[in-house]
Amino acid sequence: MPDPGPSPLQSSLPAAAARFGADLLTNAVANAPEVTAAVKPALPSGPPLSFLPAARVAAPTTAPTVDPGTVPVDAPVGAAVAVDLPVGVPADVPVPQAPAAERLLRGPSGLGTASLYPARRAEPAAAATTGPPVSGRPIPGLYHHPVAEPDPARVEEVSRRIKAWALDEVELYPEDWEDQFDGFSVGRYMVACHPDAPTIDHLMIATRLMVAENAVDDCYCEDHGGSPIGLGGRLLLAHTALDPLHTTEDYQPQWARSLHSDAPRRAYRSAMEYFDRQSTPSQADRFRHDMARLHLGYLAEAAWTQTDHVPEVWEYLAMRQFNNFRPCPTITDTVGGYELPADLHAQPAMQRVIALAGNATTIVNDLYSYTKELAAPGKHLNLPVVIAEREGVSDREGYLRAVEVHNDLMRAFEAEAAALAAACPVPSVPRFLRGVAVWVDGNHYWHQSNTYRYSLPDFW
Template sequence: MDPYARLSTPPPPVEENPRRAHRVEAALEKWALEVGIADYLGEINLSGFGRMMCLANPHAASDNHLLVLAKCFVAEYITDDTCEDNEHGVVPAQLYPQLMMGTFTIESTAPIAACAKEWDAQTRTSILCQAWQGAIASVHEIATPAQAGRLKHALATLFIGFGGESGWRLAQRVPPSWEYLMERQLNSFFCSMILPDVAAGYELSSQLYYLPEVQRALRAAALSSNLMNDVYSLWRDLEQESTAYSLPLLLAAEQDIPLEAAVERTIDLHNELIGFFQEESVRLAAAHGPTMGRYLADILNWLAVNRYWHVTSDRYRMPA
């Protein structure tokens, strides 16, 4: 039973496809071994990233299209993990150089032969760089240059958000809720969410994608999904004394209210953001045509599936 049924994310409209999910996850495991991120195999298998991509992209053009998106999802997970001071990560003071190297890896680089050997050596020592190098190469195989550029731009924004969170840790500072929500506009599920057209083999043009009102709607959608994640991750944060920041925990301390009340306020904000996205989707589809409507419908399905994945994945399953 879902303890957070009041979250207004709609249910996913698709059924499970275990055979396809198994194929994608087997290929994802093989890729992880090839690119040198075997340390994460346990978490990859536990979380079911391939299954998530299959559910979120029911009209994918091929298993390979799903695999490419799953690679990106894993690379984002590794980046997030790297940004916390734990067994896989780095201390906050060393994080910005790691993020700089990650950004260097995903962008085309100037051909400077004198630096090539050192650059290659450094990227090979970074599990973050190895993951993104493989993931971005795969994206270029199936996406248009504009779609790949869309992802790279979103990743640069994500890395800024990671850096901001690292700054809180360096200062040993608990941010106020307004600042946390600002940071979560940058550090969110946005990068994972924005490529349904790549998976399905169509394209929302850059002229439409970068409209300010479209970006505002997508940011609201991504933030809503992160608040949903805060709610379902809360037991893990409490049990493991996690260094992750969470809106319910911040609200409970800041407003001196019980944690249960803080969870309810987080759910209220989630529902407000989902409502805004759904209303904007109707308006934007009417104004900009069927491709816009299809893209935003695919985003809503992604949100629904991400919620379903949190409920059913072993990674987020609450203890009995």
């Protein structure tokens, strides 16, 4: 009997790259009509990167009127745009050398892309910043990449739309919470994290989900009525707004009505409906999986709170790998208007990179929210507190050791991401990895600059 070869479930990263590389190479050639017929493969075309221009745009003599929903990346309204495509491969990989194809494969040079280029990481951090200085003080010694202030036109429009959604569509919060909603500055947050979003509509995908996730955290777990008691039941029912219940005709209407019963479920339901419209089925399933991870992390922290347990440092870090920002950077391709194929996303190397990014960004939250959490009633677990208690050191030493944990995670993320981009030069892979890196940088920017919510301890 002939050997049937490996099962599809045993596919390796190179094999997955080979499967998807043909369609993506066709896209490259489609954007480079001067490539010779000998190079152009006779293959069906894959989904084009339609929002990315094939050539640089000449400056218009007069600024046209632009719909804010179609403002291009990193450009003020009405301005001409010069965009480098966010894809790339190692220098030793042979590629068609036509000008358009060369541009397609050389990678980006704009906001947030420095973190995947080892040579750039050796540059002083200040060199990465352009425009006015970012408000707020960065944590001394924290390894990060400064970014420029996000486009104010986009920030204003996203902020306007998300507040209208919160008030009019899902009735998310009462009037006396308005200052807290405004202080969250979610529009600035999401524009900084997703500079490659082709339109405001794409930015709104991430913005609604971010607000909905925070509503669940605040109202179910934290300081707006949250409690560890009964949390599992509340989270399970809320999760059905993301991953719908399939039941009998007798009980389906009762479940459907329950999705409107409180603000977190209304927000989850609405945000997921918008996400489903602009994502592929595999992207939506990926997000649901990541949200299940998040909810599992909430439950672990709640269990420790109920038993007044301070975990070991490694146990705390395990919990934070689930209770973290992972659902946010893993939708960077949906927000960017393309898709990292499911088989590539599922590769262990990609999963490790995503986990490291999520872990590093979550420790950033622990560090910047440290004084805010200390001022709250009861004991709030965060990495500095756990290190200080479990390792028997001072609060200051616990905090500084947590900074080093973050720095180690960041360096591991960047090294692993660069290695994966070199090992798998399918254009969507380095593009996705750079999108995650940009999200990491934007997340730090928001924490540093949000002085409404955060202040630093006096440890220096």
